[in-house]
Amino acid sequence: MRTERANGGGNAVRRDPKVIVGAAIIRDGRVLACARSAPPEVAGMWEFPGGKVEPGETEPAALARECVEELAVRVEIGARIGRDVRMAHGRSVLKVYAARLLHDDEPQPLEHSALRWLSATDLDTVTWLPADAPIVAALRPLLSTDPPPR
Template structure:
């Protein structure tokens, strides 16, 4: 059995709102919303992967405020180990732009349940709400 693929995600908080990103329709889990991030490359730390992915996907920089407990999630095509981080945009960061997503939304924590989230991200709602 293959080891879970390590995947980082950023829960970016600004003014009591959390940013979520909508996956493109032509990708796995297309149309679902997620906390942005991506796979950790071999030899890369989770923190370095988070900064790289956010720069590539959103063109922004963050400061990590808290590392949350990683957990495993099994999809039909394979398992991931999700490594979540609470973050804030840095003062010098550009405004996030959806380079690899269909849309971005800043959502009040209490409203996150109204969005159809990627299944691996759903357990994070218990931490956020």
């Protein structure tokens, strides 16, 4: 889907929506959820880590970069999960990919207020950002329903 806006001469200018990528980092049948620390209107809501694809960057490269910046982890990017999710009045689209941690990296909350590993039965225990919520149903079959080991 393209969006249109008028330029200074009144002509419509077509733009492709900005692509935002998210990582569903899966380990031991659980997915990593990250609590937003800002802006205030979404602080405390949960999301998949990720961010904007920069010009000249592939979606997997952008996602790998974002995981280093946000969590200090290296990841291998896998298949897409779920559908494209429209955001920001159609100006952006979220695409979520499965990912796995590399080299025994352990996520650190560099840009988030908290991190949690969620099983399929735990997915509804957090309040997801509206854009991330549609991905949860597609993600559920990939996760374990067993409680975590104590």
